[in-house]
Amino acid sequence: TGTISYASSTDIQVPSDLEMDDILVSEGTYVEKGTLLATVDKTSLAVCIADVEEAISELDSTITSELSSSTTQYVTSGVSGTVEKIYGNAGDSVEDIMVENGALMLVKNGDETIKVIGSDGIITSVNVSEGSSVSASTRVFTIDSDAQSGEYLQAVKDREELVSILETLISIKKNGGITASVEGMVEAINVSGSASENNTSSEAMIDDVKYSAY
Numbered sequence: 001t002g003t004i005s006y007a008s009s010t011d012i013q014v015p016s017d018l019e020m021d022d023i024l025v026s027e028g029t030y031v032e033k034g035t036l037l038a039t040v041d042k043t044s045l046a047v048c049i050a051d052v053e054e055a056i057s058e059l060d061s062t063i064t065s066e067l068s069s070s071t072t073q074y075v076t077s078g079v080s081g082t083v084e085k086i087y088g089n090a091g092d093s094v095e096d097i098m099v100e101n102g103a104l105m106l107v108k109n110g111d112e113t114i115k116v117i118g119s120d121g122i123i124t125s126v127n128v129s130e131g132s133s134v135s136a137s138t139r140v141f142t143i144d145s146d147a148q149s150g151e152y153l154q155a156v157k158d159r160e161e162l163v164s165i166l167e168t169l170i171s172i173k174k175n176g177g178i179t180a181s182v183e184g185m186v187e188a189i190n191v192s193g194s195a196s197e198n199n200t201s202s203e204a205m206i207d208d209v210k211y212s213a214y
Helices: 042-068 094-101 150-175
Strands: 002-005 011-014 020-023 036-040 072-076 081-086 105-109 112-116 122-126 139-144 184-192 205-213
Touching: 036 042, 042 150, 094 122
Parallel strands: 002 205
Antiparallel strands: 002 011, 020 036, 072 139, 081 105, 105 112, 122 139, 184 205
């Protein structure tokens, strides 16, 4: 995304492929809140809005899918061997068992004793007994976990960022271009392409505008 940033730490983020028509201010220009800084290509703006809306819709599907997925998880033994000691029982908190014993279960593998561990959730069933033989993939515990997946958390974060960008794009559409959110003095204008002040270029894209807020 391109960025219009201010000394007051107020940032306006827009997609980097949003094309500028005219840059209406120059370095050293004093601007009031609401001052039009740049006009944008309407077709480019419409495409950007549609792209962001589509991306948000896709993230909504991911979020819904992750929320509706089963919270049932399994703890596997991780190694083959014989179950030597079981610390966790149905109804126990995984965290509590780990704090108290440092493991959910011990598995004897040759001369080594391996700790079977977990991180969160409630044990709903213990699927083996002491003395049982297990393979590395044996599901020794069934866990009910309300922990949110990494994919879900990332989707929520990405959605929040896109919603912010969409709000900015809608504001640009409503105001007829990119406007100053606070009053201040323009310090720098950085653009990609060949646009300059009052010079129309459908290939120009705004990267950064900085000014000191009063």
